[in-house]
Amino acid sequence: MEALYSPWPWYVSGPLIALTMAVLVLMGKRFGMSSNLETLCSLSGAGKFTDYFRVDIRPRRWNLLVIMGAVLGGFIGANFLSPDDQVAISDHSIEKLNLLGFKSAGEAYLPLELFSAEALSAPLVWGILLMGGFLVGFGARYAGGCTSGHAISGLSDLQLPSLIAVIGFFAGGLVMVHVLFPLIF
Amino acid sequence: MKSLLFLLVGVFFGIVLFKSEAASWFRIYEMFQFDALYMYGIIGSALVLGVLFTRWVKKSGVRSFFGEKITIRPKEKGVVRYAVGGTLFGLGWALAGACPGPMYVLAGAGYWPILVVIFGALLGAFAYGLLKKVLPH
Numbered sequence: 001m002e003a004l005y006s007p008w009p010w011y012v013s014g015p016l017i018a019l020t021m022a023v024l025v026l027m028g029k030r031f032g033m034s035s036n037l038e039t040l041c042s043l044s045g046a047g048k049f050t051d052y053f054r055v056d057i058r059p060r061r062w063n064l065l066v067i068m069g070a071v072l073g074g075f076i077g078a079n080f081l082s083p084d085d086q087v088a089i090s091d092h093s094i095e096k097l098n099l100l101g102f103k104s105a106g107e108a109y110l111p112l113e114l115f116s117a118e119a120l121s122a123p124l125v126w127g128i129l130l131m132g133g134f135l136v137g138f139g140a141r142y143a144g145g146c147t148s149g150h151a152i153s154g155l156s157d158l159q160l161p162s163l164i165a166v167i168g169f170f171a172g173g174l175v176m177v178h179v180l181f182p183l184i185f
Numbered sequence: 186m187k188s189l190l191f192l193l194v195g196v197f198f199g200i201v202l203f204k205s206e207a208a209s210w211f212r213i214y215e216m217f218q219f220d221a222l223y224m225y226g227i228i229g230s231a232l233v234l235g236v237l238f239t240r241w242v243k244k245s246g247v248r249s250f251f252g253e254k255i256t257i258r259p260k261e262k263g264v265v266r267y268a269v270g271g272t273l274f275g276l277g278w279a280l281a282g283a284c285p286g287p288m289y290v291l292a293g294a295g296y297w298p299i300l301v302v303i304f305g306a307l308l309g310a311f312a313y314g315l316l317k318k319v320l321p322h
Contacts, residue, residue: 010223013205014230020198021231022238025257027190028249034285037310044307052314065191066198067289073199074208074293081200087209090220097214110210110282110291115298128280129298133288133305134312135277140285141313142320143270144260147284150271151228154260156235161260161267168271169278170217176279177217184280 005083021152029062032149034140036060036067078109085109100185128184135172143168187251199290208290210282217279266322281305 008016021031038053039060047054057064078085086107097105104112112119119125140146143165145154151169154162202208207227216224241247242255249255278284281302283291288306291299313320 007206008201008204010205010226011230013201013207014227014232015234016201017198017205017207017227017231018234018238020194020201021235023194025238025242025255026247026250027187027194028251028253028255030257033289034310037285037306038314040307041311041314046311046314049311050314050317052317053311062187062191065188066195067286069192069195069197070199070202070286070289071195071293072192073196073201074203074290075199075295076196076293077200077203077290078294081204087206087211089211089215092220093211093215093218096218097211105211108211109206109208109294110296114210114282115291115296117297120298120301125298126301129301130305130308132277132281132283133302133307134309135273136281136284136288136302137277137306137309137311138313139270139272139274139277139309140306141270141310143267143274146274146286147228147278148286150260150267152231152235155232156239157257157259158236159260161263164264164267165271165274168268168273169275172272172275172277173213173217173279174275175272176276177214180276180280 005081007087017152018156021148021156024066027062030149031153032063032145033067034137034146034149036063037137038141039064082109100181102185139172198286199293202287202290203294208283208287208294213279213282263322266320269321277309 024031039057042053042055042057087109094106102111102113114125150162150165205227206212212224215221288299288303
């Protein structure tokens with residue numbers, strides 16, 4: 001039981017993510033989370049603005065159920081399976097984050113400097129979260145997939161487009177963390 | 186019945202993402218700093234098994250649990266959309282510390298500010314829909 005309540009090691013989590021993909025494929029579907037963003041746009045009436053969102057969402061309903069489940073899974077994971085949810089990242093990362101002003105590094109699951117009620121009193125934090133989300137949503141749909149669709153599903157099928165996308169994911173992430181973080185924080 | 190199965194797959198996936206810490210902003214930062222192999226271990230091990238599984242599905246011609254033929258569609262050819270879209274995604278992934286799976290997991294875990302990220306992601310997907318025709322692909 002102890003092992004269940006501690007963070008799950010990578011060699012358990014990675015295979016379980018592969019298992020999630022395998023089950024979805026064997027259910028006749030595919031493993032890709034970001035297309036839900038478009039489905040949610042369609043549901044919210046985005047079809048009034050462009051035909052792109054005027055689609056029949058019934059064939060995509062299964063994927064909405066998956067993310068509804070993921071919300072529930074997050075609730076269960078946080079409330080029943082994690083008596084201690086501090087993320088023990090490496091000391092090097094903690095030092096660098098402390099220098100950037102992230103005092104919660106190593107002591108929380110998410111940085112309290114961005115993801116707490118107090119943090120939201122600063123307009124800059126709203127801007128950061130909104131911008132981060134916007135780039136994720138826009139980029140994922142432009143690239144036709146995200147971590148699940150390209151980095152796991154696409155690369156598993158040895159797709160060159162997915163490799164290009166994943167190289168892009170890393171190029172963008174490295175620029176953000178190494179070049180832009182010192183300017184933003 | 187099928188609906189319940191999809192919901193359960195999601196619950197399982199959500200628990201895995203939370204407990205693996207792949208939904209932690211800190212782990213994403215650490216990954217882009219190359220300070221630990223942790224995230225590379227998760228993605229790498231998922232990928233090795235994923236490649237083996239995908240090969241098996243294609244070679245064996247196995248049918249789905251419901252007896253349908255399984256088709257794994259290749260991605261559309263192209264470079265620009267993947268390179269540019271991928272890079273924009275990466276910028277956001279590192280800034281928000283969450284990709285489109287973990288976002289929902291974190292909402293369930295009770296980190297309410299993630300709703301701002303999700304709203305931003307919806308705006309981003311909406312903007313792509315509006316601009317699709319004029320963007321190079």
